[in-house]
Amino acid sequence: MKNKRIFLVILIVLLLGLAGCAAPKTEELPKFTLTELAEYDGKDGAKAYVAVDGKIYDVTDIEEWTAGEHYNGAMAGVDLSDLISKSPHGKGILNRAKLVGTLTE
Numbered sequence: 001m002k003n004k005r006i007f008l009v010i011l012i013v014l015l016l017g018l019a020g021c022a023a024p025k026t027e028e029l030p031k032f033t034l035t036e037l038a039e040y041d042g043k044d045g046a047k048a049y050v051a052v053d054g055k056i057y058d059v060t061d062i063e064e065w066t067a068g069e070h071y072n073g074a075m076a077g078v079d080l081s082d083l084i085s086k087s088p089h090g091k092g093i094l095n096r097a098k099l100v101g102t103l104t105e
């Protein structure tokens, strides 16, 4: 019984460690300037990236983002930090998008 508990604790620690290694660290991600980000507008086969609070997310395969366009005029290829704060869903929804980079000067 006690052995089983120790085994479970070791397993959980190992799994958490693995998850930590798999998650990309923000500082290791590619950096984009606003000019570079503008190329990822989801048009003509380009990927659709959006910036929020210095982080860049890939929205290419998200159903609600077709060809880099979303609701209320939200477009890919730009910094949407202000607009997302005013959206009904807020920033929590970014969990559904993949983090692909960070914004630089």
Ligand code: HEM
Pocket: 050, 052, 059, 062, 064, 070, 071, 072, 074, 080, 083, 084, 085, 086, 087, 088, 089, 093, 094, 096, 097
């Ligand atoms: C990245 C910046 C984003 C901005 C600025 C933004 C902005 C908005 C705005 C302004 C609306 C309201 C539309 C209306 O009232 O007519 C909306 C709705 C919605 N957005 Fe976004 N959005 C963003 C990201 C996302 C992402 C990443 C997803 C999905 C993964 C998403 C999914 C939705 C959905 C499903 C709705 C419909 C209403 C709701 O469920 O809350 N949005 N968005």
